[in-house]
Amino acid sequence: MTLAETLIHLLPRGDSRRFGEVFLEHLEDGTLRARHRHDRMELEGLEELSSPQELREMAKWDTKGEYRPLKTAPNLISGWVTSCQDSSEFLKRLDAIYPGVFATWAAYEKGTHDPTPLRDTLDRQTGMYRFAGSITDQMANEIMRETCAKGCLRTIAWPISSECPTSRLKRPPQDIPVICTEACTFAVSEARRLVKEAYDKANPPSES
Ligand code: SF4
Structure with a gap:
């Protein structure tokens, strides 16, 4: 099973999961969506980030604009959403937020x-x-x-x-x-x- 397939196995259609501070959803139409868990009740007004590069840049800074050297520190900013249909691309986007974290869990x-x-x-x-x-x-x-x-x-x-x-x-x-x-x-x-x-x-x- 590839990593992307493992992700879909753990996040089947119609379901949601917590992943650190990120709320993950797999919608019935196949869309994979992630946003900060503080934004889980509200999609309106969230900034769409549609590439790993944009997400990596977002995850670099905390709410005060200071650099986040530890990517798993509990200070990921909210106010963004990312969604796509392709599980490999979705995994790349999650990796941009939490580098290597999903792969570590899958291997463990x-x-x-x-x-x-x-x-x-x-x-x-x-x-x-x-x-x-x-x-x-x-x-x-x-x-x-x-x-x-x-x-x-x-x-x-x-x-x-x-x-x-x-x-x-x-x-x-x-x-x-x-x-x-x-x-x-x-x-x-x-x-x-x-x-x-x-x-x-x-x-x-x-x-x-
Ligand atoms: S990455 Fe591991 S060792 Fe480093 S602060 Fe987090 S829990 Fe501790």
């Missing part, structure tokens, strides 16, 4: 993509990030709580380490899940910051 659900434990990701870091791997479990939990849960829509699928048992995420019937299978650069840089902060606290500059 199929069992062909396993999450990378946080410690494996951190242990691979080099240069200024190489110390990030020495985080404690408490720091890892802080990253999940303060960086991920507060600033990102993704549901974490990775364990802290390969020894930690994790259960596979299940898809809620009305959702296409937005999941995280490997810690991103924001989490890695937060790990480094916490390690450095703990080191500096334990080794204050000597007074001479």
Whole structure:
């Protein structure tokens, strides 16, 4: 099954799904439509965006006009709609909003993509990030709580380490899940910051 076919399997005609902050519909006439979930009750007045390029540009900025470095941050702007009949084109448009997110879910659900434990990701870091791997479990939990849960829509699928048992995420019937299978650069840089902060606290500059 291609990715576009998987999308149609998860979003059959006459149905709708939540995909992060996006509300997806597959109308009875075959039209695939997406808009911000805040606009789900109202089509009137929405700006039609009819290409991946237009959607990518829209997703670059938040409501204050500031750049959105993390595309799954919960600050996608509303006021737009996109629709087309072709599922491959529709997938490209969703990818412009949430790059690679649908493919990640599809591979995870199929069992062909396993999450990378946080410690494996951190242990691979080099240069200024190489110390990030020495985080404690408490720091890892802080990253999940303060960086991920507060600033990102993704549901974490990775364990802290390969020894930690994790259960596979299940898809809620009305959702296409937005999941995280490997810690991103924001989490890695937060790990480094916490390690450095703990080191500096334990080794204050000597007074001479
Ligand atoms: S590590 Fe994953 S869940 Fe956490 S902020 Fe990055 S992308 Fe989001």
